Amino acid sequence: MSKREQARIEAAFARGDVGVDGGATEEKQDEAEVEKGKAREALLRGRAYLGREFLTWMLWRSESGDALVEYEKAGVNVLFMGRVTLRGVAGDVTEMSAKGTLAPYSTQVKHALDRGLLVAQARVRFTHGEKEYEATLDSEFLDVRAAKLPALMSEEEDDQLTERLFLTEQLSAMVDVLVNDFLKVRAGKTWSKQVVPAMKEWMRGDEQGADALAKAARARGKEARAARH
Numbered sequence: 628m629s630k631r632e633q634a635r636i637e638a639a640f641a642r643g644d645v646g647v648d649g650g651a652t653e654e655k656q657d658e659a660e661v662e663k664g665k666a667r668e669a670l671l672r673g674r675a676y677l678g679r680e681f682l683t684w685m686l687w688r689s690e691s692g693d694a695l696v697e698y699e700k701a702g703v704n705v706l707f708m709g710r711v712t713l714r715g716v717a718g719d720v721t722e723m724s725a726k727g728t729l730a731p732y733s734t735q736v737k738h739a740l741d742r743g744l745l746v747a748q749a750r751v752r753f754t755h756g757e758k759e760y761e762a763t764l765d766s767e768f769l770d771v772r773a774a775k776l777p778a779l780m781s782e783e784e785d786d787q788l789t790e791r792l793f794l795t796e797q798l799s800a801m802v803d804v805l806v807n808d809f810l811k812v813r814a815g816k817t818w819s820k821q822v823v824p825a826m827k828e829w830m831r832g833d834e835q836g837a838d839a840l841a842k843a844a845r846a847r848g849k850e851a852r853a854a855r856h
Contacts, residue, residue, distance in 0.1 A: 678766030679714065679745035681809045686711075686746055687826050690732055696804050703801050704754040707731035708761075713744035720744070734832065741830035753801055760798045769806065774798060 686707050688695055694702025711731040712724045723744065725736050731749060740746075746766065753760040761775035776794040781787045812818060
């Protein structure tokens with residue numbers, strides 16, 4: 628064995644890529660799973676562009692009024708409300724804000740998104756069954772800020788504290804489910820071919836935008852069913 632080959636093996640062992648027997652320490656992962664892992668890692672490391680993509684994707688999907696995901700056997704509906712902040716990295720305008728009850732769904736915001744800005748911060752309402760939650764989401768680390776929880780049912784102070792903690796955990800879990808759903812789509816084959824074009828049509832207000840949204844949703848459903856089998 629040459630010195631170069633010996634050095635390569637030792638380096639692989641030092642990285643943990645191979646064991647003492649020279650065999651790989653981990654099985655080769657599916658390409659889609661690798662991409663999903665990279666996307667999750669980037670998001671958790673605070674790469675805000677992925678957080679902005681997530682919020683923009685969620686805004687696009689929420690306009691239909693349909694439940695975006697299922698959590699504990701009930702759908703989660705999302706509504707952007709109040710103020711929304713958009714940011715970009717290039718162009719004449721790199722940040723803008725819009726205020727108003729349904730400002731996030733306005734033509735002005737959609738045109739700004741079409742020009743390259745993405746949602747950086749927004750006030751969002753989550754409806755889960757009969758419960759409604761509100762929170763401000765920030766794309767930097769997907770922080771949940773200024774949360775408004777459903778009315779408490781408990782009367783005792785200790786019970787109210789426990790219930791408040793439970794509802795806070797429920798809100799956080801719903802955000803996590805939405806993020807995981809986005810990461811599956813983002814790492815999937817339909818992202819660049821169907822989802823992004825459908826979002827662009829929605830931003831431009833094209834008449835075919837609704838058809839594109841339905842087509843992308845069907846494709847996403849097929850991917851989800853395939854992943855379960």
